[in-house]
Amino acid sequence: MSTNGESIPEIIGEAAAVRATKPEAAARPAAVALPITVADLEKDPEVRAYIEAGNANLAVIGFTEHGLRHANLVSHIARNVLRRLGYDQREQELAAIAGYLHDIGNAISRYDHSLTGALLARDILRRYGVAPEDIAIVMGAIGSHGDDTQRLGEPVHAVSAALILADKSDVHRSRVQNPDQSKFDQHDRVNYAAVSSFLRVDPGEKSITLELTIDTTIAPVMHYFEIFLPRMVMSVRAAEFLGCTFHININGVELL
Ligand SMILES: [Fe+2]
Numbered sequence: 001m002s003t004n005g006e007s008i009p010e011i012i013g014e015a016a017a018v019r020a021t022k023p024e025a026a027a028r029p030a031a032v033a034l035p036i037t038v039a040d041l042e043k044d045p046e047v048r049a050y051i052e053a054g055n056a057n058l059a060v061i062g063f064t065e066h067g068l069r070h071a072n073l074v075s076h077i078a079r080n081v082l083r084r085l086g087y088d089q090r091e092q093e094l095a096a097i098a099g100y101l102h103d104i105g106n107a108i109s110r111y112d113h114s115l116t117g118a119l120l121a122r123d124i125l126r127r128y129g130v131a132p133e134d135i136a137i138v139m140g141a142i143g144s145h146g147d148d149t150q151r152l153g154e155p156v157h158a159v160s161a162a163l164i165l166a167d168k169s170d171v172h173r174s175r176v177q178n179p180d181q182s183k184f185d186q187h188d189r190v191n192y193a194a195v196s197s198f199l200r201v202d203p204g205e206k207s208i209t210l211e212l213t214i215d216t217t218i219a220p221v222m223h224y225f226e227i228f229l230p231r232m233v234m235s236v237r238a239a240e241f242l243g244c245t246f247h248i249n250i251n252g253v254e255l256l
């Protein structure tokens, strides 16, 4: 499979290798106990209102689901990535928190939702008395998770890398909010074609693999790569940040 004579691994590898990262320079979490868990945020009426309003705003303008389902899933996957790779409890919890809150900026606008979301998260976490260093970690993760307006997210620490990997792996037909298949855009079609998705983290192999099952009668595999090239680049960089390689397996075939 190739585009303009280059293979998919070549295209993604070139795009991902723009600059070297220095994981050892990353900001560190606070030394004091974390006063909340993600479970507190799941019960928080302000958080719920922002996630639901953000999702409603995106449904109106024709985007895929970014509501409580996506928030919960990304939170779980982000935690799982760090747990599987042996990161401590605090970083796991910060990843879960960043995962849950990462799209609240959509309550303000899709544009720059990463940046506005980081600042909304700051207000919420301050309310719970979270230490500034930990708020900074969550803000850095949310602010660096990327958006759909030409800017790629770039991992700035392990929590940020876990969030990127979790967020970009959520491709599934249940995300399509448009009920009319005849009006599907390419994003809808590719998401609708994704029957299952699973992010497999193998600490022994130091590999992270996005395993997708795609109904190719709805969308050919190539459409997935055309639409999600930026996501792939972000995922490659995020996995690298965590000392892992990133792979994509679609319908049992390793394509990256
Ligand atoms: Fe987002």
Ligand SMILES: [Fe+2]
Pocket (backbone or CB within 6 Å): 066, 070, 074, 102, 103, 167
């Ligand atoms: Fe997201």
